[in-house]
Structure formats: C-alpha cells, structure tokens
Amino acid sequence: MSYLTEGFTLRSWLTTRDHKRIAVLYMIAITAFFFVGGAAAALIRLELATPAGDLVSAETYNKLFTIHGVVMVWFFLIPSIPSVLGNFLVPIMIGARDMAFPRLNLASWYIYVLGGLFTLAALIAGGVDTGWTFYTPLSTQFAEGNVILVIVGVFIVGFSSILTGLNVIVTVHRLRAPGLTWFRLPLFIWAHYATALILLLATPVLAMTLTLVALERVFGIGIFDPALGGDPLLFQHLFWFYSHPAVYIMVLPAMGVASEIIPCFARRPVFGYRFMAYAILGIATIGFLVWGHHMFVSGQSMYAGMVFSMLSFLVAIPSAIKVFNWTATLYKGSIVFTAPMLYALGFVGLFMIGGLTGLYLASLALDVHLTDTYFVIAHFHYIMVGGSVMAYLGAIHFWWPKISGRLYPEMLARIAALTIFFGFNLTFFPQYLLGWLGMPRRYHEYPPEFQVLNLLSSAGAAVLAIGYLLPLCYLGWSIFYGKKAPPNPWGATGLEWQTASPPPQHNFEDPPRVTRAPYDYA
C-alpha cells in the first residue's frame, strides 16, 4: 500500500495531510503556472524576432514581461524545488513520518492557489505593466491596469512561502531520526533549512512593502511617491532587501539538489561536506547584505555603492567554494551520464557563468554601462533558468521513481536534457552580447543592427520550448506505462532510498536509525 493508493478520489487528494500528496498537488499547480509564464515568454521572443514593434503594442509588451516575471518568480521558481521536492523529501530524508505541521502544509497549498487566482484574475482583467519590480511612483501613480490585484496575489502567495518555511524549520529541528545529527544531514536538507530561514525573514518585508504600495495607490498618501513627499529610494531599498535574498531562495535548493545527484552518479562522497554546509549558511547570511547592488545607479550614496559592491564580491566566495567542491567530487569518480546527472552538470556550468557575470555587474563602473541592458537579463536567466530550472528538472528525474513508482525512458530523457541545454544557451548567450553592445531591456522594438543576435535568441527559445515539452510528455506517459521502479534504482545512499517506491503513507515501515555520515559511496 503506497501513498498513491491510499485513496483515489479527488477529495482524498484535496483534503490530504500527507506531505507527499501535497508535494504532488504543488507539482501540478506550478507546472500550470510554468506554462502560463512560458506562453508570455514565447510572445516576448516572437515580438523581438524583428526590430519593428509589429506583433504587439508597447503597452501589451509591458504587460507580457510583467506577467512573465511575476508568474515565473513567485508562482513557479520560488515554490518549485522547496514546495515540490522539499515537501516530498525533507521528512523522508530525515526519517520522519510527515512534516511538523501537516495541516499548515495543506493550508499553504491553498494559500498558494488563492494567490495564483488573484494574479490570473488580474491577467484576465487586462494585465499590469509595472514590471515584476513594481517600482514607485510608476506602480502607485502612473501604471494602468490591475496593480492592486497583482499585489494582493503576491502578498497572499508570500504567506504560503512563510508557512512552508516555518514548517521546514520546525521539522528539521524536531523530527530528525535517532542518530541523525546536524552534520549527518544531507546537503539537500541544509539547503532547504537555509532557504526556509530566508523565506521566513525576507518575505514579510515584501508583504508589508507591497501593502504600502497598494495603500499609497488607493489613498494617495506619500510614502514612496516624491510628488507627495515620499521617497522612491525607500521603496527600492525595501524591495531589494527582500528580492536579493529571494534570488537565493531560488538557487540554494538547486544547490542542494546538485549535491545529491553529483555524488550519486560520480560514486564518490561529496567533497568537503562541512565546507558545503557552511557555504550554504554563508550565502544565506551575506545574501541579506548585498541588496544595494541593484541600486548602483539609483542615486544612493557612492560610499553605500562601494560597500554593496564589496559585499557582493564576498558572496561569490561561498558560491565558488561550492562549484570547486562539486568539481572535486567528480575528480576520479566513475561518472555515469544519466539524465539527472546531465541536468546537474548543466546546473553547475550555467550557474558558474551566471555567477561570474554577476561579478561584472557588481563592479560599480561596469554596472553603469550594463545596468538595464540585456546583460542583466542574461545574467539572471543563466542563474535562474540555466541553474535553478535545470536543477529542478534534474531533481524531478532523479526522484521520479520515488514519487511515481515508475522509471522514465532514459534515452528520451537524455535527449531532452541536451535539447534544453543547447536551447538555453542559444537563447541567452546572445543576450550577453546584446547587453554588452548596449541594447536596453524592456523595449518592444530595437535598432536593426541587433537583429541577428535577437533572431538567434528567439530561435533558441523555440528549441527550449520543445525541450521543456518533452519531459511533460514522457513523464506523463511513464506514470501509466513506465517500468515499475525498485526502491533504489540508482544505488544511492540516503534514507529516501531505503523505503519502497513509492513510499507508504507514513514513509517507513520501521522508523530508521542513522549510524553513518551521508554520501557513503565508495
């Protein structure tokens, strides 16, 4: 009897308190949002295939990139790994029967859906054109459309994040199996623990800041709008105080995933385990201190800029430690290039490029040239799409046998992984060049000399789209026709592989005991 066969009615799913079923609910919901955000992206790239702004009007274009950003950041990427794989795996990896607060867990899914409905309502009612950053006074005075609806949506979904964070923290503190000391935790757990801390400490700031924007818009009182005696820089500080840590919400779980997959398919214990754990905590901490690098040209003081620049360089150190340690883990390993491994290696490489170009942007003088160009777009897409989405897909493949109880078709999966890697680079590498040449972001038309690179990018987007549709098809197929998975198809260590695939409702027949360090490959 597995968790999947505990009941087949819709009701049994919608009222479940089983963390594994909630994870599946999340997976379905965020996949839907991924394709909403993807559709907007497809239209954006279609418009940019030609220099003239001919496909959509400037207003529509603004709405497209806004909805793309809002949906991808808050409704896909932030909940992706933590709420799907974190939800599924955190209790199993620590040998617990469930999360600490199962009802709260289900509630956070409903809150997520409610927030999503508000955002979709805004989309149907005509969209918003502020960009995902909601800069004031644009968002409070000038923007047309349904700013309030979207803000309410993001506000609500924030509480879903906070509750998930709370749940993970308490679970990791209270429910570890006997013998599972902190330094025997898989790095996946460390990463989720740090992510949960950020969720808990950063998200409320966003919630209140957006509330102030909404109130200012409704009552016309100047908190952020200079015409009313407010200060737009105040908004930017508050927004980025959340949003820079938020980028680590999006990437730390991905690092956790890579730290599970790479040792498994290199058949070597992860190199420098403690350093990896400390690096995660280091990134989470320093990540709170660098928000000003988004504001170098905003008019903040030059000295503040210098400090933020330096701190941004500092945050690259723990990130680099992680890249070096993954590489060292591979060294002399007997590497098997399965689909999850391809995704994980793709993650490391693309994350590295994204991180290094982050250092370009963190250099004050260079940033004056590069800010608000396609270079910035390429930078964060390398990390968020090349890094986090790759890792998310890698994780879905790696744990698919555990989640669904079925094996996916390996050859097809490898083809899809390579298609995505190729499509991704074709889409976003030209954007580095475009930004370097000075093409600004957020315009729906551009001078003809940029067309070749833009066309390459749009072609890449088409390849990428096919790459993303492939797993949807064959994973769906495998649910019904895939081979039944054994408990441990990869020969991996970790408690989740010691129970059946798919696991029973309370995860383990007998509560496990832990006697050894993680990554006991040799």
Next chain:
Amino acid sequence: MWAFLATEVLFFGPLFFGYVHGRAFQPEAFASASHHMHVVLGTLNTAILLTSSFTMALGLRASQTDRSPRLWLWLTVLLGLAFLGIKGYEYTSEWSEAASAAGGEARFYFLYYATTGLHAVHLAIGIAIVSWLALRARREMPIEVTGLYWHFIDIVWVFLYPMFYLLERYG
C-alpha cells in the same frame, strides 16, 4: 514560535523603516503632527498593555504550579479590550485631523494608522486566543506560546508609543 516571531518583526519592519525615513527627512511635519496625538491616552494605554503582560505571566505561572489560570487569563482579555476601546476612541477623534492633513503630516498619520492598526489587529487575534484558552482552561495548553505572542505584541507597542507620541514632542 521564535521563528514565527522573527517573521512578525520583519513584517513590521518596513513600517518602522518608513517612519525612520520620514523622521529623518521631514522632521518638522512629523513633529507638528505628533503634537496632535493624545499623549495621556497613549500613556494610559501603555500602562494597560504592560499590566496585561503581567497578568498573562501570572496566568502562565498559575498553570505551571497547578492552579487555575482562568482568572488571570480573563483579566488579560479585559485589559486587551480596554486597550482597543481607548485606541478606537483615539482613532475616531483624530480622524478629522488626519483626513485634512497634507504632505509630511499626512504621511505621519498614514504610518500611524497603518502601524498601530496592524498592531491592533494582532492584539485582537491575541485576545481571541487568550479567551479561547480561558474558556477551556485545561492543563496541557499552549499558554506559554500564547504568552510569548502576547508579550511580543506588548513589546511592539513599547516601540510604537515613543515613536508616535513622545519622540517628536520632546525630541
């Protein structure tokens, strides 16, 4: 619970930040608006809330020493309600002033209403929980956790009180 309180602190954060910013850049407006606050009522309320924290603590102590915490819990609820009542009176009597204010003063009032309003909502939730505890006062109850929450609300007010009532007047 501590994790939850940490979230709460950061939830109030932007409001405090907005206030500090306003005070730094529009000191005169903030000072003059602050003069319209009811200092006496504010002080009275501070005393009420501090007392309620005390009764809450006594309730916890009672439950730990096997006596009934009921009386203390009801007293806490009563004090909380008194606070809200006075606050409500303040709100209505300041409203006309606030509605006609402009510029920096409007900003002061806006932050005042938003921050103390959020605080009042928290207090109302606190009152509901404590009444629930008092109604079904049994042994293994989350009194300690509720107490933490209550003291948290209290501490927030201890910051709000000087911010809005005192600093500009005497600062």
